[in-house]
Amino acid sequence: MNCIQLLERAAAQWPCRPAITDRDDTWTYAALTDRVARLAGGLRQLGVRPTDPVAVLAAQHRDTLVASLAVAWAGAELVPIDPRGSSDAAVAALRNTAAVGLVVDDANGGRIGELLDRCPYLRVLVHAGRDAAPAEAIPLTTLVTGHDPLPAPDAAEIHALGRFHTDGIGGRPRPVPLRHQDFVVAALSLLAEGGLPNTPILSTTEPLSNATVMTAAMAVMMRAGCLVMPEAGEWECAHGPAAVTDLLTTPAWLRAYPGQAADDAGHLPDRILLAGDLADDTLVGRTLAVLPGVSLRPLYGNAETAGFISLGPRLTAEPRESTTPVGGAAPHVDIRVRDQANLDCPSGQIGSILARGPGGADWLDTGDIGHFDDSGRLHLAGRAGDVLMRxxxxxxxxxxxxxxxxxxxxxxxxxxxxxxxxxxxxxxxxxxxxxxxxxxxxxxxxxxxxxxxxxxxxxxxxxxxxxxxxxxxxxxxxxxxxxxxxxxxxxxxxx
Structure with missing residues (x-):
């Protein structure tokens, strides 16, 4: 199954259920599917062809997800780019993938002139924002309202979803090719690990890995839930169709979170999935003090493994050692901990963490170090470069x-x-x-x-x-x- 089939299935089974929302509007699964198909038709009319790379340089919000799904619906390859990175990083990502199209939001519209100068092969420019579109770009809403829905592509014609960038070594972005199947299997693994309940209302925050957001979005579709995608600075639970049940965020966001949601108990999430960096004991304690009773679980992983490797156990305010338990291997991956001789480490011995995702037989060196305990649960000790011998x-x-x-x-x-x-x-x-x-x-x-x-x-x-x-x-x-x-x-x- 690919993400287009997943969206079509959700629209057929639950057409009137809310699928995605922000402070402006809520779209049902039927409305979301129609919008994605129409935008795909607009992209095709502009000359985007199957397998063409199309980049998305925008903050993660409702139109970003619509644009990403529309790129896939048009049979093109999605290239998400971190909007917080430098122009040099954006240019490197565009050049690495030879992207012919680019979707930008309000915050990144001012970069179009520079990007065109440095990447003159860009020929399709789309603006997904509330402000007036730059002169070089076509408003996303114009493409949606001005085109008929594009028929969904044949499943046999869809292979790669896109190329998702990691920071690579020394901050140089590196494209990672991922298939539709990789994300579908990862989403099923997230559900199998107890990551989301039935009909969840999942809110996201920034910053988040694009691969993690895509996996979570597919898992929400499988559960007939609703994805809440507010803009930066807004409390994520305030604009949902009902009380948010789950929050996908990072420790960095929690560190900056002032705790205003505690005044609105009806909007407190039941579960928080912490992606990206690890949460320290103090942050966990502060979060649990503001959100008493919430289930706080670390979601550990890499873009190469479609967003995550393992979903850890519920964190408590009890002090931990210098390592953090992040759980056993999710069903869609294998994990090894190897020593310097590339031999498997016994339980308790810290070594390099390697993972193998659903897309192939090659082992990925995650760049992290950790160890297994006697029960097979992985504990993370930090990055490989974060060990000093004294x-x-x-x-x-x-x-x-x-x-x-x-x-x-x-x-x-x-x-x-x-x-x-x-x-x-x-x-x-x-x-x-x-x-x-x-x-x-x-x-x-x-x-x-x-x-x-x-x-x-x-x-x-x-x-x-x-x-x-x-x-x-x-x-x-x-x-x-x-x-x-x-x-x-x-x-x-x-x-």
Whole structure:
């Protein structure tokens, strides 16, 4: 089954049920399918042909999903691009895939001129937003209202859904080809792992991996549920057709969440799936204090595995060790933990995490490290580059980040190995000051000597990927690195 067949099936079985909503409107499955088919007809009229790559450079909202489904309905290849990335990253993604079309929203419409200069082969430009469309682009609503529905493609003609980008090594985006079947199987796995109930009302937030959002959208269709896709800055539960049952978000969003939903108990979700980065103990405790009784579960994975590898057990406010349990392998993947000799590690031994998705026999090195426990449950210890050897003892930088995040003056933290030492950055909590010596003392009181940071610096915000992971290469070489400043910022001297 492909995503078009899945949408058609939902429209045939539940035509009047709400399928997708935002603050402006709610579309039923029948209305959503009609809109997708009409937009696909408009794309075809503009010259988009089967297998043509069409990029979507837009925040994740209702029209973004419609555009993505319409690209698939037209038989073309979807190329989602992180809208928070630089223009250089967007150009690299367009060039990597030789995209002939581009969909932009209000926030990214101003980039069209530059992208056309650098990618002159772009010939189909669509604007999906509320503001007036740029002169070079055609409004999405014009394509929908001005074209008849395109007949759904024959199933035998559909193979690849698209190419989904990861940050790759050093922040350079890398396209990952994924098939329709990969996402359908991943969505079934998510349901099999207890990820969503029957007829869920699932709200999303940003930032989120495009692969994760697509998997979740298909799972919602399978359950005859409704997807709530608000714009940034809006409380996701406020605009649904009824109380939201489930929230798909990241720890980065929860860190910034002020907790205003606690005043509206009817809109509190029953379950929260945490994708992207890992949640530290302090963040889990704060979230459970604001949302008492909510089921908080980590959704761990990569774009290459259609959005996720495992759905972890329910998190509690009890303190954890430096590793986080993220569950066993989901039904659509295999997981291995290998040592430096590429041999399977016994339970309890930390090694490199490898995964094999539904699309092939090749093993993916996830770039993460962790271990299995005796029950076969995977525990995550951090990124492979986040291990530093000091006096033959491994130092897990994730443990330092978790310790810093416990400080009441810290909203977020990142730690890297730097010239044989340990360098940390913290985002001060709202209204809090920055005292490097106090933070170092706090770390020293709670961690072994080998884990003591040499330097701590403040930052207003940490740059993260669409999956919510910290772009640590920017801390090493980018504007955030003190080595690139005229004078080092205040915040600590090497030990």
């Amino acid at each position: 006096n033959d003892d491994p130092v897990y930088l994730r443990a330092i980040e978790m310790r810093l995040a416990m400080h009441s003056d810290v909203a977020d933290a990142a730690v890297i190995a730097h010239r044989g030492g340990i360098r940390a950055w913290v985002v001060p909590a709202a209204g809090a000051g920055f005292d490097a010596e106090s933070l170092r003392t706090f770390c020293c009181d709670g961690l072994p000597v080998s884990h003591h940071p040499n330097e701590i610096f403040p930052l207003p915000v940490l740059s993260r990927t669409a999956a919510g992971r910290i772009r640590k290469h920017l801390l090493r070489t980018g504007p955030a690195s003190p080595d690139n400043e005229q004078a080092p910022p205040a915040g600590g001297e090497p030990s």
